[in-house]
Amino acid sequence: MTGTVLTTRRVEAYHALTVVAPGIAERFRPGHFVAVAVGGPQSSMLTRRAFSIHDVKPDYGGTVEFVFTVRGPGTAWLAERRARDTLDLVGPLGRPFPLPRDPVTCVLVGGEYGSATLFGLADALQQRGCRVDFVLGGASADRVFGALRARRMGETTTLTTEDGSLGMRGKVTDVLPGVIADTRADVVYACGPMETLRGVTAVAIEFDIPVQVAVEEAMACGIGMCMTCVLPVIGEDGVTRMVRACAEGPVFRGERVRFEDVGTIPFDALGAPGSPSGGGGTRNVS
Secondary structure (H helix, E strand, C coil): CEEEEEEEEEECCEEEEEEECHHHHHHCCCCCEEEECCCCCCCCCCCCEEEEEEEEECHHHCEEEEEECCCCHHHHHHHCCCCCCEEEEEEEECECCCCCCCCCEEEEEEEHHHHHHHHHHHHHHHHCCCEEEEEEEECCHHHCCCHHHHHHHCCCEEEEECCCCCCEECCHHHHHHHHHHHHCCCEEEEECCHHHHHHHHHHHHHHCCCEEEECCCCCCCCCCCCCCCEEEEECCCCCEEEEECCCCCEEEEHHHECHHHCCEECCCCCCCCCCCCCCCCCEECC
């Protein structure tokens, strides 16, 4: 759909765009994302950019806000948009976070602007009577997204920065064991860089509690056609398959994602060279 930019704002090191997009807002569930065309109709930047949905409001029939950082020409172009500009969006895309049927204690872990997707999830969990505790981190204070909102929403909020400029010095994985133990958490939800998700999953496994992660894989189409966002995930039958983060994800059970093999095709993945149906070793897919 074509959406009109309602507001643009800077949030520390990040940009936030609110777009009037009733059809997307109506169907939104926490964990969904949008794929946004960049560069304008005459641009040579053909691939869309995928962004997790941070917030949805009923204003103007339905608005959607997403948060991003400038990393290249596409996001640089997006950062220059102003109110009343139009954007071409597809969404809501992906599989959202599964919600517990009964009230449980949930720890929500966010790294950098990956935490943007956690606030809609927190709303949904609290509507089901769940306790929500936040652990948010970033390289520096300006890269921790949503600290104030987390403090308003969560029972507790623990902040970390690698340079010690906000909260505790270190990474979210350094403090997560203590938070899980103190809150007696039943489940962990996380979004952020892949290395962060790998560490969060390892902590959750150590405590023998489920963990749901929203992965950050580079996506070109966002709808499962181009196969650029595949990663190795173990199915319920124990078989590893290369699955599309945009279609089968972006939310997965953390213990099923083979983080150490992301960016490769493991030799034992179904259909891979070296599997029972072929020969060879692990190869890079980048």
